Amino acid sequence: MREHGEEGLSALTRAEVVTVDWAGVTFKGSTSADETLVVRICAAGEGVIRVRLMQDMDARTRSARAISMVTPGSYHAVVTADESRVVLNAGGLRVEIRLNPWNMRFVDESGKVLAEQDPGRPDISGRLRTLPFGRSTVDGTPVAYHETFLVPADEAFGGFGESFTPVDKRGQRPLMWNFDAFGAESQRAYKNVPFYLSSRGYGILVDSGMPVEFDMCQSTHSDVQIVVPDDLIDYYVLAGPTPERVLERFGWLTGKPVLPPKWAFGAWISSGFFRDSQERVLERARTIRTKGIPCDVLHLDTFWQTEGHWSDLRWDPVAFPDPAGMLAELAGQGFHVCLWMNPYISHLSPAFAEAADAGYFLKKRDGEAYVADVWHGSYPASGIVDFTNPDAAAWFRGLLKPLLEQGVAAFKTDFAEGVPADSVAFNGMTGVELHNVYTLLFNDLVADVTREVAGHGMVWARSSYLGGQRHPAQWSGDVDATYPAMGSTIRGGLSHGLSGIPFWSHDAGGFTGTPTPDLYIRWSQFGALSPLVRFHGTSSREPWEFPEHAENGAIDALRLRYRLMPYIYSAAVVAAETGAPMMRALCVDYPDDPVAWQADLEYLFGKDLLVAPMISADGTRSVYLPAGSWVDYWTGEILTGGRYLTVSPHLDRIPLYVRYGALIPTTTPGDTVAEDPDITLVVYGLPDGVSRTEIRDMDGTTTVTATVDGDRLVVAADGPKRISHVELVGAAAEFVIL
Structure with a gap:
């Protein structure tokens, strides 16, 4: 860290009021480097305060050139001020500002201090330990803005998207940069959301598509630092007091989740990542119905297209000679069909030359089409469709629409994390500026054309960013078929739920490799009690491809899901209305229980079912029951909460507990969710x-x-x-x- 006034780092040291209006206050700020900056603080909704630090009032986040991710609300703020102090009240939240030396703190309606700026305290050598509210420059050019908050030693944090690390992010350093994560074993994430909520009853949302970095008490034990490499820092403080209330306000700013169609809550069974054909698909469907396996969706992965041509959105004419007839036959059996695709087109496909000649791909700096190794050497290099180009977007839309008109129900929107940093977009954005928000443009387009033809906007997305709750559903990507990976996947789903994304899933059985029979059963149970469930992997996940006891275990898990469908779909509707997750980290309902922030390998499914998937091969695990009384789903035993249990359930049972006094609507499981006994x-x-x-x-x-x-x-x-x-x-x- 640099000292105050040292070239490269400046901190806001004092400010004076310039204007006061119905929404907020504009300040002229002075920094430790004798710079003049603008601070704008305003109400952006009841219980929501927006803070901006910038060179001038015209500053905008660079991602706004492609898409607007946050829509601030309007609220009449109450402002009181004197020569040394300004207080802005936004209903359930107020900010208290000291002008000289500059300091802000956010206080809830009870008077509790939620967050307070750290002005930057030097260590024994005189150098700053943190990056205070201010900005950094290189050779006189601003490169980042930053903010730092003091935090108590017991404060916990959740959010940041689908991070596979422990749900409490204290001690971690999330970087908002979408990766092809190659599994669930690191901090790399397919889906980042620059938002977190706190155990103290508030949330913070940063509006930027750039690679924002959050240092959650990693560099120093008592500070949260936010570094935004953008043209300003633009963040929102959201009052609680509960996580549900914070998430509701998050939805005001970024949009409510979109509810998938009801059939999407049935089971999805995939062809897997290997060669497929029309004959095999129809045989798969007949087997599912003959065996009485509950299933609503058949997913066709990459090989519905010609191998090596991915993803040109054209049926392989040899393997699928009559796709329209196939789709009609499947519809008659009660199946919906999902097709895999991504926004990359192999240079081996005839569509590549068509798109390249028309200028529909991202480009290199010399103007040539950027051909990237998006498959990491596994398959041919591809062009990346440039959705900032209206003509390219219209062309791509034209490839999708005929498939939907044939009877395709939805698309799996894979990849979209691979925009190269040194690429250039049609609208002038650099690859760094476009990288994170590219997935929003991609999924918006696919969702819009799906809505136009099929009447719903559901996709099955791997990557996402801020506002991605409008793209249901999302799944956890290419996780390994191991018990540890299943545990990490649970954590990823819980973190994503705390980031405002309720409709999430994963590949039952894991994606990479072949699960053991016992893992297949255990992961099927976890999948059946997840918001959505899909069986998919690099090898077959079809139940009949496993030993009989594993086949029966998976089918029993699905029948449990379909039995609970009235409860599950009711929870889904509530999640769409409120923004609260379906798969709820315990801290959502027990925010004042410190254990609830740490018990992150179990969850509430809806408000009344507690699910604890088996996460190791030894068949034993600890389960934390929160306060209150609980009923063992399988035995009817009444259990007292506020404690841990050690359980060793039979292979055909997942630890499942019901809140005492709950009313659970159930039905007789059928072949599809459309059946309504x-x-x-x-x-x-x-x-x-x-x-x-x-x-x-x-x-x-x-x-x-x-x-x-x-x-x-x-x-x-x-x-x-x-x-x-x-x-x-x-x-x-x-x-x-x-």
Whole structure:
């Protein structure tokens, strides 16, 4: 670190008020390097405060040239000021500003200090340990803006996208740069989100598509440092007090999640990453139906196209001579079909020359098409479609639309993390500037054309960035078929959920390699109790390709999912409305429990089911039950929470617990989720007073109540669904259905 005033680093030292308006305050700031900068602080919604530090008011994040990721709301701020101090109140959050020396702190409506700037304290040698609110320059040119907050020793942090590291990011250093992560074993992530929430009841969102770096108490134990290599720092502080409230406000700024169609919550079974054909696809479908395996989606991976031509979006005419007929036959059996694709076109495909001649690819600095090794040597180099070019986007859209019109239901939007740093886009952006937001342009286009033709905007995306919750669903990429990788995958899903992305999945069985039969069963159980479930890998994940006991274990897991579908789909609707995750880290519901921030190999699925996948081959694990009472799903045993259990379940059972007093709507599992038999309501323990739940479905909302009336349990339903049966677990009583 450099000293104050040393060339290269400057910190804001004092400021004076320039203007006050209905939304906020503009300041003229002076730095330790005798620079003059502009500070703008305003309300961006109730309980949301926006902070910008910049050269002038015209400064914008560089990614805005391609896409706007944040839409600030409007809110009438209450501003009080005197010669030394300014206070801006945005409802549930206020910022207290000292003008000289400059300092800010954010305070909630109860008076609790949520976050406070660290002005930069020198160490014993006189050099700064942190990068304070200010900017850094090289040869007089600004290269980054930065901010630092003091944090207590017990503060925990979650978010940053699909990071496969422990959910509490304290002690980590997340870099917002989308990678082809090659699995789930490092900090490399396919999906980054420059946002985190805190155990103290707030969140911070940075609006930038550049490689923002967050130092979460790694360099120093008591500071969070944010470095933004952009033309300004533009961040938002979001009040809680709960993670759910923070995520709701996050949705105000970046958009609500998009709900996938109901069929997407059924099982997806893939062809796998090996050669396929029309005959094999139809045989696969017949086998699934003959064996009674619940399944709604057949996924066709790369080989629906000619090998080596990926991804030119053209059927392989030899392997698939009649795709329209095939799609119609599959639809008649209740299947939806998803096709793999990516935004790269092999130089071996005839489509490459067409696109290159028209200027549809990203370019090198000399103007030639940038042909990149996006497959890391495994397959031919490719051109990268430049979605900042309107003509290129229209051309690519024209390749997708006929497939949808044939009957394709959705696309798996693979890759899109590979924009080279030294490439140049049609709109003048450099590869560094475009790299992270490229995936948003790609998925926006695919989602839009899918919505136009198929009536929904679902994709199955590997990469994402800020605002990606509008692209359901997303999956965890190419994880290894090992127990440790499954554990890391759980952490990735929980972190992504804390980043505002509720509709997430993974490859059941792992992607790379072949799972052992026991791992296949365990991962199938985890998949069945995930927001969405897909069986896919480099080798077959079809249940009948495994020993009989593993086949039966996977099918039983799927039948459990389909039995719980009324509960699962209801949780999905709520997630789309609120932005809260379906697969909930324990800290979402127990933010004041320090253990809940650390117990990151289990989760709540919806609000009432606690899932603890088996993550090792020895068949034993610890499970933390939060405060309250819980009912063992399999045995009906009532358990006291606030403690750890050690469990060794049989291979056919995943540790699964139900919140005491919960009402869980279930149904008879069928071949698809479209089948809609009557509802069986399972009541876990006698409610204390009235228990209530809502069944959300395509036909509306049904409110269900269960009330203890003497020796009777009275169940009533108001809405389109009919409760045909009631089961009582963990208690005994007569029941009456009204």
